[in-house]
Amino acid sequence: MAIEMGRPEAGALGDVVRVLREWQDDAAPVQLHPGDVGWFWRFGAERTAEATRTWSRAGKVVAVGLLDGADLLRLAFAPEAFRDREVARQVAQDVSAPEHGVLPDGKVHVEAPTGALVQDLLLEGGWESGEPWTPLRRDLGAPVPDPGVPVEVIGPERAREWAAVLRASFDGSTFTEERWHAMAAGAPYAGARCLVIRHEKGEAVAAVAVWPAGKGRPGLIEPMGVHRDHRRHGYGRAITLAAAHALRESGSSSVVVCTPSSNVGAVATYRSAGLETLPERRDLYRDAS
Structure with missing residues (x-):
């Protein structure tokens, strides 16, 4: 079944936050957290909605992205979608093609959770490793x-x-x-x-x-x-x-x-x-x- 990318309306952001909460797990890698969306909300609901992307299959959200600035997309995945090839392929395609409206031309960055298949596909597609980050818990x-x-x-x-x-x-x-x-x-x-x-x-x-x-x-x-x-x-x-x-x-x-x-x-x-x-x-x- 096809993976569809969308941009939620401001009034639907609460549903995105709920999904991100459900995905947080100590046994999983650190990834985009509802608090990251909450901190971005300092710019207002409309701008937060404009910066948010969702990928859904059969009406169920399987990945969420937040444009933390014009050139950085931060990603989170549903537990069952971490290594899902169909999901990873669509996300990689969307973030790699400026015409899809996720990231622009020029130098851009993607932050994905450790172990997510989308990392492998982006590297295979010519993306390169960038700045190192240290998660702590x-x-x-x-x-x-x-x-x-x-x-x-x-x-x-x-x-x-x-x-x-x-x-x-x-x-x-x-x-x-x-x-x-x-x-x-x-x-x-x-x-x-x-x-x-x-x-x-x-x-x-x-x-x-x-x-x-x-x-x-x-x-x-x-x-x-x-x-x-x-x-x-x-x-x-x-x-x-x-x-x-x-x-x-x-x-x-x-x-x-x-x-x-x-x-x-x-x-x-x-x-x-x-x-x-x-x-x-x-x-x-x-x-x-």
Whole structure:
């Protein structure tokens, strides 16, 4: 039966999020998470819908893609579709042909879960291995150590403060209070939390968003940042522990995160909070310019 690619309407994104939640499993490779869609939702529902692609067979979604920028497609697959040749062939064909409206001409990237057959087909089709990424995971079956500092859950009245910490954590960040409200209005934010920690003078110095996928499923950290004026004081470890604690309270089975391997500081911070590195993976790229 044919595999059909589609682009959901904004009102149907909740169904896509539900499917992504069902696909999250500690026994499976880390892949596109509903929290990734939730973080993208800071740009609003319409733009999130425009960036989303689904592949379906007989009306059932078997793969989901998120255009995280114009030149990067991040993929997730239903468990039964990981090595499904028909699904992989159609996804590879769609992402490789600019006329199909997924990725443009020029240098483009695809991030697929480790072991997905689509990786093999793209490499056979001339794509090349690109940037290495490090996934990390911490099991939440056991209690999480106390972060050692007060942790605050941020609501709408403190959105401006959370946004300010995030801007001070990432060079070039344009995150605003308005984008926080757009993110919090999205379907993936149900059960999610934004946290901050403060130093002794009361200033917020680190921020994180945590995204559960449901009880017994992995939860995601995205993003996590420490104010550039307050680094090297253990705040990254503390806010990561706070995130893990919040996800455990929500019933998540584990906490996962994925960061560029070149960001050695982030990898070290996550490991200091008890996350274990998983096998490194690489995105794939094609340069047709």
